[in-house]
Amino acid sequence: MTHTQRAIAPMLRLPATPDEKPYLVGYRCPACNATYIGGNRVGCSKCTYVGDLPEVRLSDHGTLYVYSIVHQSAPGIPVPYVSAIVDLPEGVSVRCNLVDIEPDPQKIEFGMPVDMVTRKVRERKEKNAHGDEETIDIIAFFFRPGKD
Amino acid sequence: MRDVYVVGVGMIKFGRYPDKDVSQMGAEAGVLALKDAGASIKDVEMLVCGNLFQANAMNAQKILQQIGQTGIPALNVSNACATGSTAVREAYIGVASGMYDVTMAVGVEQMGKMGLLGGGARSGGESVEGVLGSGLMPAVFGQAGVEHMRKHGTTAEHFAKISVKNHKHSVHNPLSQYQVEVSLDDVMNARMVAYPNTLYMCCPTGDGAAAAILMSEDKIKQFTSKPIKVATSVLTSDPYTDRDLTMPDVNTLTQNAAKEAYEKAGIGPQDLSLVELHDCFATAELLHYENLGLCAEGEAGRMIDEGRTELGGDIPVNVSGGLLSKGHPLGATGVANIYEIVTQLRGQGGARQVEGAKAGLAHVIGLGSACTIHILTA
Numbered sequence: 197m198t199h200t201q202r203a204i205a206p207m208l209r210l211p212a213t214p215d216e217k218p219y220l221v222g223y224r225c226p227a228c229n230a231t232y233i234g235g236n237r238v239g240c241s242k243c244t245y246v247g248d249l250p251e252v253r254l255s256d257h258g259t260l261y262v263y264s265i266v267h268q269s270a271p272g273i274p275v276p277y278v279s280a281i282v283d284l285p286e287g288v289s290v291r292c293n294l295v296d297i298e299p300d301p302q303k304i305e306f307g308m309p310v311d312m313v314t315r316k317v318r319e320r321k322e323k324n325a326h327g328d329e330e331t332i333d334i335i336a337f338f339f340r341p342g343k344d
Numbered sequence: 345m346r347d348v349y350v351v352g353v354g355m356i357k358f359g360r361y362p363d364k365d366v367s368q369m370g371a372e373a374g375v376l377a378l379k380d381a382g383a384s385i386k387d388v389e390m391l392v393c394g395n396l397f398q399a400n401a402m403n404a405q406k407i408l409q410q411i412g413q414t415g416i417p418a419l420n421v422s423n424a425c426a427t428g429s430t431a432v433r434e435a436y437i438g439v440a441s442g443m444y445d446v447t448m449a450v451g452v453e454q455m456g457k458m459g460l461l462g463g464g465a466r467s468g469g470e471s472v473e474g475v476l477g478s479g480l481m482p483a484v485f486g487q488a489g490v491e492h493m494r495k496h497g498t499t500a501e502h503f504a505k506i507s508v509k510n511h512k513h514s515v516h517n518p519l520s521q522y523q524v525e526v527s528l529d530d531v532m533n534a535r536m537v538a539y540p541n542t543l544y545m546c547c548p549t550g551d552g553a554a555a556a557i558l559m560s561e562d563k564i565k566q567f568t569s570k571p572i573k574v575a576t577s578v579l580t581s582d583p584y585t586d587r588d589l590t591m592p593d594v595n596t597l598t599q600n601a602a603k604e605a606y607e608k609a610g611i612g613p614q615d616l617s618l619v620e621l622h623d624c625f626a627t628a629e630l631l632h633y634e635n636l637g638l639c640a641e642g643e644a645g646r647m648i649d650e651g652r653t654e655l656g657g658d659i660p661v662n663v664s665g666g667l668l669s670k671g672h673p674l675g676a677t678g679v680a681n682i683y684e685i686v687t688q689l690r691g692q693g694g695a696r697q698v699e700g701a702k703a704g705l706a707h708v709i710g711l712g713s714a715c716t717i718h719i720l721t722a
């Protein structure tokens with residue numbers, strides 16, 4: 197049975213060849229350089245430019261802005277986990293889970309360098325165009341403590 | 345624009361009413377407000393109903409179907425947690441514009457047990473909640489509190505003290521969903537929901553309704569000798585700020601609303617006798633001390649330490665018990681804030697009365713985002 201990888205959200209790009217690294221994309225205003233996560237934009241909410249916002253590849257390295265440690269969530273979501281806001285050098289921030297760190301405020305430092313990693317979070321079976329069942333691996337991105 | 349006055353307010357005790365329906369609760373609050381105003385539904389020229397979860401159910405009309413189908417314009421608004429206060433603002437505009445002399449705003453919500461953990465983020469069919477961080481309110485307001493810790497060295501204990509204060513206030517409000525005092529230890533040792541907010545630092549979910557009758561200056565003399573003036577009604581949306589679309593910025597739109605409200609009312613924070621603000625989480629209340637100009641930036645932690653916002657302090661905040669105790673039936677919340685300010689300005693607050701209350705500010709924020717501020721004067 198074939199395994200196909202699929203990104204959990206459109207902002208995550210999974211290259212076709214395994215030797216390329218997955219990366220995040222943003223959309224940058226040609227008028228003021230404001231950068232957004234998520235496509236389908238009609239214009240720029242910062243400067244009111246209307247028109248295409250070209251896609252930009254985002255760094256896989258950033259710094260931790262703030263976080264919360266979630267201990268209670270909707271049914272089926274494992275807790276505790278660290279929900280974090282990470283600032284990227286392109287001037288955009290991304291919301292993510294901070295992993296490979298104890299969910300303890302004493303262990304988490306504001307401004308700490310963090311690196312992006314991708315992991316399979318779930319799989320689902322789907323019938324492909326030929327009617328054959330295949331397994332879809334859902335890939336998500338995370339950030340973990342990194343180097344300066 | 346004409347001056348607008350609140351002549352009647354009504355509110356049912358917030359709690360759980362699984363056997364009632366939304367229009368029934370709204371109608372009950374409406375009847376209480378009409379009775380308080382000494383008015384009849386026949387006097388009302390427009391009805392605005394704020395309700396979020398049944399925004400398509402025509403509840404304004406259903407309320408009239410319960411208490412009087414007079415054929416007046418009836419409309420339904422939703423604006424996240426600012427739904428009820430947006431209904432008040434629409435009713436205010438109706439009178440201020442000169443179009444009507446008497447309008448009614450009803451805010452009502454039936455939350456059941458769904459609570460603030462309902463929903464959760466999806467992206468193109470894949471659930472991302474808890475994988476790409478959390479978009480649910482507890483984490484959002486946890487992060488907002490942590491941002492204040494980062495900038496100003498605020499501690500988890502500062503936030504916990506907010507909860508202690510509001511629970512202490514609630515004991516004197518018979519319409520509050522909970523009327524229980526808690527100690528700082530109780531709050532700090534309660535189950536963590538999303539750091540730094542523990543269980544007692546998150547508002548409970550429940551059902552409720554509140555209503556307000558607004559009138560023009562020409563009309564009030566027929567009904568009351570003690571009208572409460574709406575000195576200003578302000579609504580803002582979130583302006584662009586750097587992280588707003590990733591991490592909702594609850595501060596800037598409140599700062600903008602406060603600035604506009606103080607200018608338009610000709611009243612500054614130093615003139616306020618009391619404030620009812622949007623303490624959906626304990627972290628939120630502390631941020632809004634600064635956003636509303638009750639203290640300087642970075643001073644909010646000290647403000648709660650010094651007890652300035654307690655009943656008896658120089659600027660009591662959430663003497664009703666706040667959302668943390670009173671409850672937060674989304675559509676009802678903004679109208680209930682008006683209820684509390686009016687009650688206080690009339691000197692009818694009983695054991696929770698702020699001595700000599702002359703001016704009060706009601707603040708609500710709905711994530712997404714919408715912020716309302718109403719300043720009322722005796």
Ligand SMILES: [Zn+2]
Nearest residue numbers: 225228240243
């Ligand atoms: Zn732009």
